[in-house]
Amino acid sequence: MRGLLARAALTGVLLVTAACCAGEEAPPPGASPPPARLVEPGDAGRQSFGLRRTKRGKPYLFGNLALCLDRAGIANVTDVRFERPKGDLRVEAWALRPFYRAIGSDGVGWGEPTSLQRRKVSTALQAVTQVCQPDRSSRVEFSELVVQTSRPNGTSASGTGVVVTYTSGRSRAMLRIPFGITLCAPADKTLPLCQSQT
Amino acid sequence: MKPVLRRWVPLVVATAFAAGTQATTGPAHADDVVFPFSGMTATTVVSGVVAEDRAVVGGADVLAIAYPAGDALDVPEGTVLRTLVVGAASTDSHGHFSVNVDPAALPAPYVDGRGRLHLEVAISNGDREVRWATTVVRASHPTPIGGEELCGPDVTNGCDPGDPVYVVRGADSERLVVVVGTAGGRPVTPIWSTASAEALGASVPRQLVVDLGARPTVTDPNDDPAAWVTAPQGEDLTREGARTPPPGPSEPIGAAAAAEARRVEATPRTPAFTSVASAIDGGAITRAHMREGTMAATGTAPGPCVTRIVKRYNGREETYMGVYAWSGALATVTQADGADHTLGVAAAGHGAWSSSGSLTLSVRAGDSHTVSRVSDAWAIGTVNYGVLADSCNGRRSLVPLSIGDPIKRFARAYHPRLKASCITLYANSSVWDKDQARNVRIGGGVSVAGFSASAQSGYDTRSKLSFRATRMTRLCGNRSTSVRLSSIVEAHKA
Numbered sequence: 001m002r003g004l005l006a007r008a009a010l011t012g013v014l015l016v017t018a019a020c021c022a023g024e025e026a027p028p029p030g031a032s033p034p035p036a037r038l039v040e041p042g043d044a045g046r047q048s049f050g051l052r053r054t055k056r057g058k059p060y061l062f063g064n065l066a067l068c069l070d071r072a073g074i075a076n077v078t079d080v081r082f083e084r085p086k087g088d089l090r091v092e093a094w095a096l097r098p099f100y101r102a103i104g105s106d107g108v109g110w111g112e113p114t115s116l117q118r119r120k121v122s123t124a125l126q127a128v129t130q131v132c133q134p135d136r137s138s139r140v141e142f143s144e145l146v147v148q149t150s151r152p153n154g155t156s157a158s159g160t161g162v163v164v165t166y167t168s169g170r171s172r173a174m175l176r177i178p179f180g181i182t183l184c185a186p187a188d189k190t191l192p193l194c195q196s197q198t
Numbered sequence: 199m200k201p202v203l204r205r206w207v208p209l210v211v212a213t214a215f216a217a218g219t220q221a222t223t224g225p226a227h228a229d230d231v232v233f234p235f236s237g238m239t240a241t242t243v244v245s246g247v248v249a250e251d252r253a254v255v256g257g258a259d260v261l262a263i264a265y266p267a268g269d270a271l272d273v274p275e276g277t278v279l280r281t282l283v284v285g286a287a288s289t290d291s292h293g294h295f296s297v298n299v300d301p302a303a304l305p306a307p308y309v310d311g312r313g314r315l316h317l318e319v320a321i322s323n324g325d326r327e328v329r330w331a332t333t334v335v336r337a338s339h340p341t342p343i344g345g346e347e348l349c350g351p352d353v354t355n356g357c358d359p360g361d362p363v364y365v366v367r368g369a370d371s372e373r374l375v376v377v378v379g380t381a382g383g384r385p386v387t388p389i390w391s392t393a394s395a396e397a398l399g400a401s402v403p404r405q406l407v408v409d410l411g412a413r414p415t416v417t418d419p420n421d422d423p424a425a426w427v428t429a430p431q432g433e434d435l436t437r438e439g440a441r442t443p444p445p446g447p448s449e450p451i452g453a454a455a456a457a458e459a460r461r462v463e464a465t466p467r468t469p470a471f472t473s474v475a476s477a478i479d480g481g482a483i484t485r486a487h488m489r490e491g492t493m494a495a496t497g498t499a500p501g502p503c504v505t506r507i508v509k510r511y512n513g514r515e516e517t518y519m520g521v522y523a524w525s526g527a528l529a530t531v532t533q534a535d536g537a538d539h540t541l542g543v544a545a546a547g548h549g550a551w552s553s554s555g556s557l558t559l560s561v562r563a564g565d566s567h568t569v570s571r572v573s574d575a576w577a578i579g580t581v582n583y584g585v586l587a588d589s590c591n592g593r594r595s596l597v598p599l600s601i602g603d604p605i606k607r608f609a610r611a612y613h614p615r616l617k618a619s620c621i622t623l624y625a626n627s628s629v630w631d632k633d634q635a636r637n638v639r640i641g642g643g644v645s646v647a648g649f650s651a652s653a654q655s656g657y658d659t660r661s662k663l664s665f666r667a668t669r670m671t672r673l674c675g676n677r678s679t680s681v682r683l684s685s686i687v688e689a690h691k692a
Binding site: 039040041042045047048049050051052063064065066070099101102103104105107108109110111112134140142144179193 | 373621622632
């Protein structure tokens with residue numbers, strides 16, 4: 001069965017019905033295959049990460065957010081922003097880095113206290129072309145999304161997830177990555193991950 | 199007489215379909231009755247494929263029998279558990295079946311506080327029968343299923359029984375398979391699902407691949423035992439005294455154990471089928487009841503026999519979660535009210551218990567528990583099991599009845615060194631919460647009455663693992679794509 005799944009994934013013959021992505025609907029039976037969708041390549045679920053000591057205005061990077069396509073195609077990313085932002089948390093810049101091997105230690109960590117420019121991460125690439133591989137495949141290909149953000153004022157700031165807007169074929173769609181980010185201000189313990197008991 | 203269609207050997211398949219299916223004859227029995235086949239509908243609670251020695255079986259019968267749920271299941275020794283037939287279906291010529299249950303037809307004792315239903319699925323062909331226990335939950339993700347078939351009547355090349363008819367993706371691209379076609383080929387959005395599918399962001403009813411042949415097996419294609427891992431028992435961290443050597447690493451349970459987890463015991467066909475056949479003959483149950491999933495409203499018991507709890511095993515330890523941390527990034531384990539645990543069910547075979555599915559139970563209100571500063575430990579809770587006996591044929595099964603203490607103790611665990619993906623936690627003080635992701639399933643997580651049952655606790659808002667990094671920490675995972683996507687994560691000194 002694994003072989004069949006792999007074959008289906010590679011040839012793009014499967015009709016994948018979606019619970020995944022806001023803004024997309026399953027095509028009617030008999031329609032041509034839908035355009036490639038941007039997805040996370042695995043079982044991630046909802047996670048949240050908090051930096052409990054941050055400096056106002058200082059950029060922080062969040063990488064290790066893997067993306068791939070559910071079938072052959074191209075997804076052109078047009079926008080990356082936080083879901084339900086508090087404290088004016090904004091995506092200041094973002095980058096895509098293609099990988100065709102295990103990410104190992106080469107990914108960008110969570111809360112690296114630097115900017116994309118200073119880390120020499122190019123923001124030129126805006127397309128994802130890597131196709132998701134089955135779990136047990138020896139082949140690895142995906143794109144790492146890296147987000148740069150900062151805390152713009154004196155209060156703690158957060159977002160409940162990262163929303164990636166992209167175009168694929170003639171359609172426009174969104175992928176929600178349920179990875180919450182919190183940047184705590186020293187004097188503001190109002191957000192859950194900034195409280196001392198958490 | 200029941201026709202048995204044999205196909206799915208790739209070269210034979212095309213011939214069989216071209217020539218109009220080759221049929222053989224199954225054994226006759228007194229209650230021979232053909233339940234409807236509908237394909238998957240919105241109310242399908244369980245669907246699957248029935249085969250014999252890898253040849254699909256048409257006309258096999260399937261019953262869905264509900265256990266009482268919640269407090270009605272957690273009852274003292276000697277209590278009769280009043281089970282109820284809630285659905286019935288037969289397989290079509292491709293061996294496919296779908297059992298439908300309308301939740302509105304379910305009496306209150308058979309649904310727990312979260313709308314879940316504990317089922318024993320009885321599958322029979324001829325004079326043999328196997329049973330498989332499972333818990334189904336209400337769907338929370340609108341997941342349309344249907345469209346072009348990967349395997350089916352028109353697509354057979356390279357297909358085996360149980361190969362996917364459709365593949366559905368969860369929110370994070372994890373694949374879930376559907377092994378039957380939809381009714382009339384129309385897309386359906388199911389109202390029933392499984393806890394594991396829900397954790398992956400999709401709603402897919404339970405899928406079973408049943409082989410009633412010489413070595414009977416039941417497999418859930420969305421929960422392969424080959425992915426289960428061992429939980430080597432370490433020393434008890436809560437006791438003082440002599441220290442034992444640290445335990446070995448957690449590993450896949452292995453091919454032999456995975457095969458054993460799929461093996462089931464075939465027994466003679468029980469009176470449950472006769473009882474339902476009689477109710478159909480008498481007009482109490484109609485084909486519409488079965489098609490529309492309203493059979494529970496007829497109050498049909500699975501035969502004249504009763505099921506009684508003849509023995510309870512309370513407070514059995516359940517090893518359900520490995521926590522791999524270090525002093526610079528200690529972990530917090532939270533088991534709040536309602537945290538789910540999926541626990542193995544066994545049936546009595548020839549002098550031993552054999553696997554017979556699993557049920558998902560929850561931590562009871564008031565039993566929530568949080569433990570901080572955990573490092574390199576297996577989290578161990580307690581569960582209460584019962585031996586259920588059938589009054590007619592003495593058939594026994596070992597069934598989890600309730601969760602006891604969700605965190606009783608911790609035992610030392612081997613700290614794995616993972617390399618597939620690693621990041622450094624730079625901040626002096628950072629916190630990572632893994633709120634909602636499927637935990638690994640531990641084969642042999644509970645030992646009770648000589649049976650090693652599997653155990654799994656899914657991370658959700660009620661079952662959570664958190665790391666607090668106070669020093670430079672390397673966080674590494676088992677997936678090559680990222681730490682975030684890893685099901686096993688360990689923290690060590692940077």
